[in-house]
Amino acid sequence: MEYLFTYGTLQDSQVQEYIFGRILNGNPDALLGFKKMENAVYGRYPLVIQTKKLEDKVSGTVYEVSEIDLKKADIYETSAYKREKFPLESGSSAWVYIENSK
Numbered sequence: 001m002e003y004l005f006t007y008g009t010l011q012d013s014q015v016q017e018y019i020f021g022r023i024l025n026g027n028p029d030a031l032l033g034f035k036k037m038e039n040a041v042y043g044r045y046p047l048v049i050q051t052k053k054l055e056d057k058v059s060g061t062v063y064e065v066s067e068i069d070l071k072k073a074d075i076y077e078t079s080a081y082k083r084e085k086f087p088l089e090s091g092s093s094a095w096v097y098i099e100n101s102k
Contacts, residue, residue: 002070003094005031005086007060008046010073010097019076020069026061030089031096034058040099041080047099062094070095 006026009015013023033051036058040047048058065073074083081097088094 001064002067003062003092004065004070004073005029005060005062005088005094005096007031007036007048007058007096010063010076011061015076019072020065024063024065024069026063027090029060029062029092029094031058031060031086032056032089034086045080047081048096049099057089062088062090062092073097 004010010019011026016022016024031048033053033056034048035051035056037047037049039045070083077083077097079100082100083095083097085093086096
């Protein structure tokens with residue numbers, strides 16, 4: 001199993017049902033050293049920006065997912081985002097969708 005930290009539309013049960021075919025089981029957590037920017041992608045979707053400042057954190061939900069789930073999420077997130085692994089406040093690490101600044 002893998003872990004996916006979400007801070008935007010992937011927390012919505014209708015979006016999860018559409019992408020994964022089910023509602024995911026998740027827990028609250030936080031991404032440290034990041035700030036959340038609202039309406040940053042296409043003027044509509046949020047984005048997290050790494051600041052590396054300990055006082056900055058983004059609250060969200062971490063879900064247990066499979067490799068197949070991650071591939072489905074990659075398609076949903078489009079090339080506007082890329083997936084990288086970061087440590088969370090809980091001590092675990094999870095995949096996070098961040099800006100894809102190719």
